[in-house]
Amino acid sequence: AQSVTQPDIHITVSEGASLELRCNYSYGATPYLFWYVQSPGQGLQLLLKYFSGDTLVQGIKGFEAEFKRSQSSFNLRKPSVHWSDAAEYFCAVPNTGFQKLVFGTGTRLLVSP
Amino acid sequence: DADVTQTPRNRITKTGKRIMLECSQTKGHDRMYWYRQDPGLGLQLIYYSFDVKDINKGEISDGYSVSRQAQAKFSLSLESAIPNQTALYFCATSDGWEQFFGPGTRLTVL
Numbered sequence: 232a233q234s235v236t237q238p239d240i241h242i243t244v245s246e247g248a249s250l251e252l253r254c255n256y257s258y259g260a261t262p263y264l265f266w267y268v269q270s271p272g273q274g275l276q277l278l279l280k281y282f283s284g285d286t287l288v289q290g291i292k293g294f295e296a297e298f299k300r301s302q303s304s305f306n307l308r309k310p311s312v313h314w315s316d317a318a319e320y321f322c323a324v325p326n327t328g329f330q331k332l333v334f335g336t337g338t339r340l341l342v343s344p
Numbered sequence: 345d346a347d348v349t350q351t352p353r354n355r356i357t358k359t360g361k362r363i364m365l366e367c368s369q370t371k372g373h374d375r376m377y378w379y380r381q382d383p384g385l386g387l388q389l390i391y392y393s394f395d396v397k398d399i400n401k402g403e404i405s406d407g408y409s410v411s412r413q414a415q416a417k418f419s420l421s422l423e424s425a426i427p428n429q430t431a432l433y434f435c436a437t438s439d440g441w442e443q444f445f446g447p448g449t450r451l452t453v454l
Binding site for chain 2 (some may be wrong): 272
């Protein structure tokens with residue numbers, strides 16, 4: 232069955248520093264991959280998605296993610312973190328029939344001054 | 345106006361009470377979902393629906409029921425609420441690829 236692992240529960244980054252959030256997936260075929268962000272008190276918003284093609288995907292708010300098949304990874308990156316990026320981030324994959332998404336347990340990002 | 349709305353946004357209730365959470369969408373999507381979020385567990389799928397006549401159980405459907413009253417409306421019910429159903433509940437819609445989430449309902453069962 233499809234699954235997603237986000238090994239980091241919490242990450243603290245200084246404002247202006249770079250960020251990388253890890254996501255490893257288990258998927259039978261070429262995966263479709265998503266990153267969502269949940270700001271405090273809000274629902275989830277799509278940051279970016281990978282369906283096929285270029286393995287480096289650009290998203291909103293200056294985020295990008297790189298699909299690496301050999302490592303079964305889809306890590307989220309940002310070159311310079313802003314205080315407003317403090318949120319919880321979820322990686323997700325669809326099940327085989329694309330009826331539903333399977334979410335990782337999330338990584339909470341804290342941004343220090 | 346928000347594309348996916350949930351009511352109420354917050355609710356405190358007592359053990360044994362029946363509770364209904366409502367979700368409405370203006371995106372015109374056929375697919376709708378109910379998730380539950382608990383700290384450290386991510387989002388768990390409760391029920392999903394692909395149209396008014398198609399309702400499917402998710403991973404944690406026990407203790408919950410749903411009703412798809414129309415393409416735009418999908419309600420979640422707790423027939424007899426218990427404390428371990430205290431959580432944040434999200435409704436979502438989908439065009440078959442991306443999911444769009446409502447703002448959530450924070451439910452506390454005392």
